[in-house]
Amino acid sequence: MNNLFNFQRPKWIPRWLSLPLIIFVGFIVSLLFFGDNNFMLSSKYKAQANELKSQIKANQDSAARYNAKIQELNTDRESLERLAREKYGMKRINEEVYITDIP
Numbered sequence: 001m002n003n004l005f006n007f008q009r010p011k012w013i014p015r016w017l018s019l020p021l022i023i024f025v026g027f028i029v030s031l032l033f034f035g036d037n038n039f040m041l042s043s044k045y046k047a048q049a050n051e052l053k054s055q056i057k058a059n060q061d062s063a064a065r066y067n068a069k070i071q072e073l074n075t076d077r078e079s080l081e082r083l084a085r086e087k088y089g090m091k092r093i094n095e096e097v098y099i100t101d102i103p
Helices: 019-033 039-075 077-088
Strands: none
Touching (some): 019 039
């Protein structure tokens, strides 16, 4: 029975290296690099979330700009008419429009 527990450590293994330490380090490494919630995936997901947040911010800014433009077109009759004439080529009845390509 004593022979099972009397383990001689080989000389190439340092004295401070023990089985519980090896198991603990192996467990930490497995948590960091393997499995579903490893460090690599979580850092990639955080970067992806930050990128999506910046896209949301950009979309909110452009939505606010478009809402302001819609509000302007709903309230200002002159800007609506200018837009209709310039962008869509509309004209009034009995009116002639000449389009030139000179900048």
